[in-house]
Amino acid sequence: MSSSLSVSAVTAGYDAAPILKDISFDIQRGEFVALLGPSGCGKTTLLQVLSGFLPVQSGQIFVGDQEITRQPPERRDMAMVFQSYALWPHMTVFQNIAYALKLRRMDKTAIAQRVQEMLELVNLEGYEHRPVTALSGGQRQRVALARALAVQPSILLLDEPLSNLDARVRAVVRHEIKSLQKKLGFTAVMVTHDQEEAMSMADRIIILNQGRIEQAGSPQELYRNPQTSFVADFMGADNRLSGLVRQSYDGLHLYLGEHCEPVVLNSPLDEGAVDVRFRSEEIQLSTDASASGLRGEVLQNAYLGQSYRHTVQLGETTCLIDHPEPLAEGTHVSVTLPADVLHIFPARKQAA
Numbered sequence: 029m030s031s032s033l034s035v036s037a038v039t040a041g042y043d044a045a046p047i048l049k050d051i052s053f054d055i056q057r058g059e060f061v062a063l064l065g066p067s068g069c070g071k072t073t074l075l076q077v078l079s080g081f082l083p084v085q086s087g088q089i090f091v092g093d094q095e096i097t098r099q100p101p102e103r104r105d106m107a108m109v110f111q112s113y114a115l116w117p118h119m120t121v122f123q124n125i126a127y128a129l130k131l132r133r134m135d136k137t138a139i140a141q142r143v144q145e146m147l148e149l150v151n152l153e154g155y156e157h158r159p160v161t162a163l164s165g166g167q168r169q170r171v172a173l174a175r176a177l178a179v180q181p182s183i184l185l186l187d188e189p190l191s192n193l194d195a196r197v198r199a200v201v202r203h204e205i206k207s208l209q210k211k212l213g214f215t216a217v218m219v220t221h222d223q224e225e226a227m228s229m230a231d232r233i234i235i236l237n238q239g240r241i242e243q244a245g246s247p248q249e250l251y252r253n254p255q256t257s258f259v260a261d262f263m264g265a266d267n268r269l270s271g272l273v274r275q276s277y278d279g280l281h282l283y284l285g286e287h288c289e290p291v292v293l294n295s296p297l298d299e300g301a302v303d304v305r306f307r308s309e310e311i312q313l314s315t316d317a318s319a320s321g322l323r324g325e326v327l328q329n330a331y332l333g334q335s336y337r338h339t340v341q342l343g344e345t346t347c348l349i350d351h352p353e354p355l356a357e358g359t360h361v362s363v364t365l366p367a368d369v370l371h372i373f374p375a376r377k378q379a380a
């Protein structure tokens with residue numbers, strides 16, 4: 029598969045100080061890529077650079093083998109969908125979708141036909157004469173999607189397209205965008221700060237941290253094999269403990285605190301202070317006082333449906349750990365930490 033979009037050593041910002049620093053990545057034709065990261069890390073700025081609304085300070089951008097670094101937005105073969113829909117409120121659904129086609133001087137019959145096709149694609153047949161102000165959020169985002177796809181872009185840029193929708197509608201529109209992308213085969217780059225959304229929609233995720241790429245890979249790679257503490261945190265391993273890795277005569281051990289048997293490590297790691305990450309649902313809580321794990325005390329619990337998520341004081345840290353039954357505030361617990369669910373990083377690599 030040829031590369032659809034190629035970004036090479038891009039640095040960009042709004043004034044002399046760059047927001048994006050030395051960003052490079054390739055996206056294959058037909059690939060769905062999510063740009064994931066916390067607020068302010070530069071996701072929207074990167075989308076602005078890709079779409080041509082913000083010039084680069086240095087670096088190059090290619091679509092196929094054509095360099096588009098200095099091309100204006102309308103010459104990039106891209107379309108954009110915004111969080112706020114950005115529809116023209118004084119226009120009907122038809123007029124919104126037809127607008128860019130008129131600018132391209134398409135003839136009337138062809139426009140009517142294209143708009144109809146788009147309405148069918150996004151399941152809004154019969155809505156063409158409605159003012160967009162008379163639509164729900166989910167319907168408005170479908171119109172925005174239809175408007176963007178009407179120009180048949182090879183690349184669709186989506187800036188938090190689901191953030192303004194409530195949870196149920198979000199799940200439906202999420203599925204619709206994904207299946208449209210598979211059906212029509214366009215390349216998609218979507219900004220999100222939601223790990224679950226990125227994992228469920230994207231073929232590949234690029235995680236940004238303070239304007240740099242922290243890690244890029246498939247959802248499975250990032251979930252199972254985060255390379256930094258920051259990525260582990262972002263991929264749901266948001267509990268954090270400090271530990272010490274030491275080599276002894278019978279192997280490599282992780283020390284997490286008093287009363288806690290050292291955890292035997294199977295993969296190679298440098299000795300020294302480490303940052304240990306784990307997911308709430310992958311750790312066992314025990315009320316057995318003789319158990320050998322980390323000792324802690326329950327502060328509160330919250331019902332999740334399948335289980336209860338407990339806030340547990342572990343020494344100076346609090347962690348969130350699941351248990352099938354609710355344990356009352358003040359319950360003494362021990363926490364077993366199997367090596368295979370721990371993500372361990374040298375403490376110096378801590379990013380947050």
Ligand SMILES: Nc1ncnc2c1ncn2[C@@H]1O[C@H](COP(=O)(O)OP(=O)(O)OP(=O)(O)O)[C@@H](O)[C@H]1O
Nearest residue numbers: 042043047065066067068069070071072073074221
């Ligand atoms: N128009 C602008 N002028 C100056 N600085 C800006 C402008 N827009 C964004 N910034 C700054 O650039 C940085 C990155 O912002 P950006 O909007 O790209 O982040 P983001 O990852 O999309 O965040 P969010 O998830 O909150 O939308 C922030 O520090 C922000 O304050």
